[in-house]
Amino acid sequence: MMKNFTYHAPQTITAALMLLDQALARSEDTYILAGGTVLVPQIKESLVRPSLVISLKHLPMLKKITLDEKGLHLGALITPVELIRSPVILEHYPVLAQAAATMAGVQIRNMATIEGNLCSAVPTADLVPSLLAPDAIVQVQGPNGLRPARRVADRTRACHKRKLSPLSFGPSRGYAGH
Numbered sequence: 147m148m149k150n151f152t153y154h155a156p157q158t159i160t161a162a163l164m165l166l167d168q169a170l171a172r173s174e175d176t177y178i179l180a181g182g183t184v185l186v187p188q189i190k191e192s193l194v195r196p197s198l199v200i201s202l203k204h205l206p207m208l209k210k211i212t213l214d215e216k217g218l219h220l221g222a223l224i225t226p227v228e229l230i231r232s233p234v235i236l237e238h239y240p241v242l243a244q245a246a247a248t249m250a251g252v253q254i255r256n257m258a259t260i261e262g263n264l265c266s267a268v269p270t271a272d273l274v275p276s277l278l279a280p281d282a283i284v285q286v287q288g289p290n291g292l293r294p295a296r297r298v299a300d301r302t303r304a305c306h307k308r309k310l311s312p313l314s315f316g317p318s319r320g321y322a323g324h
């Protein structure tokens with residue numbers, strides 16, 4: 147049977163990080179909910195049994211795609227459909243749109259996120275190769291502030307071992323190439 151858990155959907159990154167910090171102090175089994183395409187079925191099937199779930203759905207600041215002199219910045223909550231439809235991506239990083247278009251069906255492409263794809267860290271994650279190819283880097287923010295930027299290649303390994311979870315909160319920005 148599915149275990150009851152506490153659910154929060156904070157409205158600011160600061161509030162989300164405070165919740166993470168408090169959960170750490172209480173040693174709670176905490177999961178971040180991005181698009182939920184992996185986590186929700188896992189909870190329903192009792193494959194994971196969190197005591198606390200922190201949803202990022204009210205953090206629109208993590209949904210931005212911008213291009214500047216450093217490269218392309220992708221918010222953690224960008225979905226495959228947003229990659230496919232972004233004029234900036236289509237013009238400058240079409241490989242990302244091509245990878246996103248290969249993912250699942252339209253429902254999943256509308257809900258899934260880059261962050262969830264990276265943090266699931268399964269060998270079949272379709273967006274990861276298109277981030278590895280231009281040696282993209284990930285900026286992670288935790289309760290103790292911004293962590294040093296890391297290459298996607300390194301972060302993917304770490305996520306697979308769940309070293310970053312539940313303390314990580316990203317990628318808040320990713321630069322795909324320079």
Ligand SMILES: Cc1cc2nc3c(=O)[nH]c(=O)nc-3n(C[C@H](O)[C@H](O)[C@H](O)COP(=O)(O)OP(=O)(O)OC[C@H]3O[C@@H](n4cnc5c(N)ncnc54)[C@H](O)[C@@H]3O)c2cc1C
Binds near residue numbers: 248272
């Ligand atoms: C029917 C179906 C088909 C699919 N097909 C494909 C496919 O073709 N290609 C593919 O690549 N994937 C596929 N997936 C897997 C999934 O949809 C993708 O990996 C998606 O990108 C996950 O993103 P999400 O936002 O939904 O992740 P979530 O479900 O929200 O999160 C996934 C995991 O990452 C953890 N997490 C999220 N954010 C953080 C954070 N900041 N810190 C620490 N941990 C975090 C969550 O706690 C959870 O454990 C499929 C899934 C389903 C159900």
